[in-house]
Amino acid sequence: xxxxxxxxxxxxxxxxxxxxxxxxxxxxxxxxxxxxxxxxxxxxxxxxxxxxxxxxxxxxxxxxxxxxxxxxxxxxxxxxxxxxxxxxxxxxxxxxxxxxxxxxxxxxxxxxxxxxxxxxxxxxxxxxxxxxxxxxxxxxxxxxxxxxxxxxxxxxxxxxxxxxxxxxxxxxxxxxxxxxxxxxxxxxxxxxxxxxxxxxxxxxxxxxxxxxxxxxxxxxxxxxxxxxxxxxxxxxxxxxxxxxxxxxxxxxxxxxxxxxxxxxxxxxxxxxxxxxxxxxxxxxxxxxxxxxxxxxxxxxxxxxxxxxxxxxxxxxxxxxxxxxxxxxxxxxxxxxxxxxxxxxxxxxxxxxxxxxxxxxxxx
Numbered sequence: 001x002x003x004x005x006x007x008x009x010x011x012x013x014x015x016x017x018x019x020x021x022x023x024x025x026x027x028x029x030x031x032x033x034x035x036x037x038x039x040x041x042x043x044x045x046x047x048x049x050x051x052x053x054x055x056x057x058x059x060x061x062x063x064x065x066x067x068x069x070x071x072x073x074x075x076x077x078x079x080x081x082x083x084x085x086x087x088x089x090x091x092x093x094x095x096x097x098x099x100x101x102x103x104x105x106x107x108x109x110x111x112x113x114x115x116x117x118x119x120x121x122x123x124x125x126x127x128x129x130x131x132x133x134x135x136x137x138x139x140x141x142x143x144x145x146x147x148x149x150x151x152x153x154x155x156x157x158x159x160x161x162x163x164x165x166x167x168x169x170x171x172x173x174x175x176x177x178x179x180x181x182x183x184x185x186x187x188x189x190x191x192x193x194x195x196x197x198x199x200x201x202x203x204x205x206x207x208x209x210x211x212x213x214x215x216x217x218x219x220x221x222x223x224x225x226x227x228x229x230x231x232x233x234x235x236x237x238x239x240x241x242x243x244x245x246x247x248x249x250x251x252x253x254x255x256x257x258x259x260x261x262x263x264x265x266x267x268x269x270x271x272x273x274x275x276x277x278x279x280x281x282x283x284x285x286x287x288x289x290x291x292x293x294x295x296x297x298x299x300x301x302x303x304x305x306x307x308x309x310x311x312x313x314x315x316x317x318x319x320x321x322x323x324x325x326x327x328x329x330x331x332x333x334x335x336x337x338x339x340x341x342x343x344x345x346x347x348x349x350x351x352x353x354x355x356x357x358x359x360x361x362x363x
Contacts (some may be wrong), residue, residue: 003065005050007041012070013057014039015096018293027056032130065333068103070096076216077181079209079226081202082174090171094189097167102187102341104331105163108312109185111320116161118143119165120210121184132208132225136232138212147239149259153200154304157207161185164203164306168192169223178206180214196301197262204230235269236259244270247280249287253299260301263293313342 014024021039025032030049037043038053045053045064054061071077078095095270121142128134150156154164162185169191175198188206190199208229212220243255247270252263259266264285271281275347288294316322322330328338 005045007039009064009066009067011039012096013059015092018093060332071100071181078179079203081176086173094169098179098189106184107331118160120160123211132228133232136229141331152304153203154306158308163187163308165189166192175202176206196303201230204233231269237273241273244275247276258298263297
């Protein structure tokens with residue numbers, strides 16, 4: 001019995017490739033009206049047109065029969081850290097890639113038993129009278145994080161079973177995008193173009209969204225709250241306040257390697273904690289601009305590399321003896337996409353233990 005064609009997978013495949021309906025029509029030789037009806041699920045697709053679309057989008061025909069659906073920011077399940085100047089055309093392929101990561105990881109995880117030390121808690125700012133620092137402190141306490149700097153943000157998030165992938169967004173103005181569609185674990189894409197300190201801040205910003213805004217309708221203060229959470233999680237007031245003075249560029253450059261945050265983040269934290277006033281804050285940023293440090297600071301922080309997804313791939317290849325072609329077949333993609341998306345060698349330490357459970361069925 002033939003599986004049912006899933007229009008969501010057609011849209012997802014097109015968005016991942018970064019092309020419009022019109023461009024797909026031109027590439028496939030199918031009129032745009034038919035493409036639109038196929039995506040809307042109001043016209044059954046013929047084997048002939050399916051083959052043309054499969055070739056145009058470079059996905060096996062089986063991909064278009066996968067289960068699942070795309071989910072966007074309006075659901076309260078997807079969040080970004082990006083500039084407002086980022087266009088929908090630029091962001092859509094990134095969000096599509098995130099949706100595909102979620103669906104692929106969900107399929108691959110069918111074979112794995114994962115022991116996760118912690119879970120991501122859910123806190124509402126109103127329950128803390130709007131004190132975002134208190135929420136960040138509560139998460140650190142729940143995860144048994146000791147005082148002072150966090151050694152590895154990636155390991156901390158992976159210990160809470162968050163799947164992270166470093167990805168080239170193709171633009172510099174978007175740092176991360178994160179999605180949590182339960183019962184699946186959260187998945188996160190972070191921009192390969194970002195510096196190590198920016199990635200740490202971006203991942204913690206994403207954590208703030210997961211903790212405070214998951215499954216909630218969007219509201220204006222969300223981004224400010226996520227930024228406050230990131231600052232407080234990385235630089236708790238009771239730990240860093242006494243270390244900030246004197247608030248000079250030279251002194252903050254000495255603090256940067258220990259706290260693994262940018263000088264700009266340290267300056268902002270000093271202002272938020274009342275260590276410096278608005279005038280001094282502005283003056284310090286003017287100094288950074290004159291020194292050229294707004295774009296690139298000295299003493300770069302090493303980029304933290306995720307391990308959970310590579311270990312999952314290792315489970316298949318080494319424990320279950322899957323070939324690359326079999327791995328690709330599980331999620332109905334071509335081998336070259338599998339190698340580009342999931343097989344780069346990028347490991348770091350994690351406390352998560354992954355063991356095989358059973359062989360999965362193609363979705």
